[in-house]
Structure formats: structure tokens, C-alpha cells
Amino acid sequence: MRSGQSAAGGGAAVTAYVTRLDAPRLAARVEELARLLTDTVADGASVGFLAPLGHAEAARWWRERVTGVAEGRLAVWTAHDGDGRTVGTVSLAFPDKPNSRHRAELVKLMVHRTARGAGLGRRLLTTVERAAAEAGVTLLHLDTETGSPAERLYDSAGWTRVGAIPDYAADPGGVLRPTTLYYKQIGADVRGG
Numbered sequence: 001m002r003s004g005q006s007a008a009g010g011g012a013a014v015t016a017y018v019t020r021l022d023a024p025r026l027a028a029r030v031e032e033l034a035r036l037l038t039d040t041v042a043d044g045a046s047v048g049f050l051a052p053l054g055h056a057e058a059a060r061w062w063r064e065r066v067t068g069v070a071e072g073r074l075a076v077w078t079a080h081d082g083d084g085r086t087v088g089t090v091s092l093a094f095p096d097k098p099n100s101r102h103r104a105e106l107v108k109l110m111v112h113r114t115a116r117g118a119g120l121g122r123r124l125l126t127t128v129e130r131a132a133a134e135a136g137v138t139l140l141h142l143d144t145e146t147g148s149p150a151e152r153l154y155d156s157a158g159w160t161r162v163g164a165i166p167d168y169a170a171d172p173g174g175v176l177r178p179t180t181l182y183y184k185q186i187g188a189d190v191r192g193g
Helices: 023-028 030-042 055-070 120-134 149-156 188-192
Strands: 002-009 012-021 074-080 086-093 103-111 139-145 160-170 176-185
Touching (some): 012 023, 012 120, 023 030, 030 055, 030 086, 086 120, 103 120, 149 160
Parallel strands (some): 103 139
Antiparallel strands (some): 002 012, 012 074, 139 176
């Protein structure tokens, strides 16, 4: 599935196409996704890595995700511009326990610095919410660094803030920061929009 949108971001017009990747396509985009991940960490986003994050480490991390996609435990979407450059990504992680099949965790929502401010983060979020609802998922959850710009996105997109856990994870500079937990119940309202 691929959809396009034209928007301004990073000072230039960007046409972004959002695509869900199967395992072979994820493997083919590992290098681009590694560049996106290193850019995100270098910009200070707390997505599980310490700075400086090397390209080889980032590529290795993405390669390790290919098996999860092949086995259906992970779904990955990318946004790429008209030149085919990867400018964003988001993933859903599915639990493997029978009592948890109704939910999924939103992970690694990232937008390249040059594509920010054009609504691409919102578009990726909406895409994953709709796909989850179509797959029968009724509950999404996530965590994000407390006080980060991502909180504004989740708050404005109708996610419910549960609370914060102090000293949950180190930011890219190694400083322990709190994380905020969110959830969103999804269903017919998402599918119809």
C-alpha cells in the first residue's frame, strides 16, 4: 500500500510516499533507515540509542528487525520523498501471547530533520492507527520521553496520557530521563476517517 502527500518541510517542498515494508523490502532499505536513525539520535531524540550512533550499528539494528517482519511480529512503514530518500518511519510491535492479540505497541516513529514541520509524523501515526484497526487491533500503546516534542503529537492525535515513570531511559547524551506512557483505543472511528 502506498499513498502520497505533498507538503513543505525543512525549507523545501517534500512529496512523501508512505509504504508498508515486507521483509525483503525492509532488507533493501536498511542503509537508508540507518541514516534516518543516526540523524534522529544525533538530533537528540530518545529512541533507545546513545550518541554518537554509528551507521554500522544502526544498520545492524535494522537488519535484526527483518526477521520480526517476516514472522509477523513487527510491521514497518517508511515515508520516502519523490527522490526515493527515506524521510520517516514508524513500526508496530505485536505481542506473542494469546491474551494480548488485541493490542500492539507503536515504536520508532522518526522523521528526518529535513522533513519535519510538514505533518509527516502525524501522517505516519494516522497510517499505523488505520492499519492496526484494519488488522483487528483495538488498543495501541507507546512510551516517549517526557517533555519531548513527540508528546505534543500524541496529545493532539487523541492519545491518552497514563502517567510518567522517572529515570526510565537514558537520552542520547546518557542522562536518565522520565518517560510518559500513552494508549489509544481504536476501531470504527479510525477506519472510517
